[in-house]
Amino acid sequence: MSENTLPRVEIDPDQCKGCELCIVECPKKVLELTDKINHLGYTYATYKGEGCTGCGICFYACPEPGAITVYKKQK
Ligand code: SF4
Numbered sequence: 001m002s003e004n005t006l007p008r009v010e011i012d013p014d015q016c017k018g019c020e021l022c023i024v025e026c027p028k029k030v031l032e033l034t035d036k037i038n039h040l041g042y043t044y045a046t047y048k049g050e051g052c053t054g055c056g057i058c059f060y061a062c063p064e065p066g067a068i069t070v071y072k073k074q075k
């Protein structure tokens with residue numbers, strides 16, 4: 001199985017305001033804040049790189065449309 005077939009999330013750094021709702025809500029605790037600053041001046045959330053189930057909870061928790069994209073497992 002290639003890495004691309006695993007569920008994962010992508011967070012657009014420049015759409016994120018660092019509210020941490022996705023980090024709190026993720027049942028797998030696979031999101032974290034970076035120590036970098038985006039163009040809005042916020043530290044932003046990022047995917048740790050493994051463990052996402054593609055459940056979509058972070059997507060629904062995020063108040064910023066377009067910040068989080070969830071990729072579910074490919075068949
Ligand atoms: S899709 Fe689910 S498991 Fe994956 S990062 Fe979002 S809340 Fe966590």
Ligand code: SF4
Binds near residue numbers: 020023
């Ligand atoms: S919920 Fe959205 S805006 Fe808040 S930290 Fe997560 S990605 Fe950023």
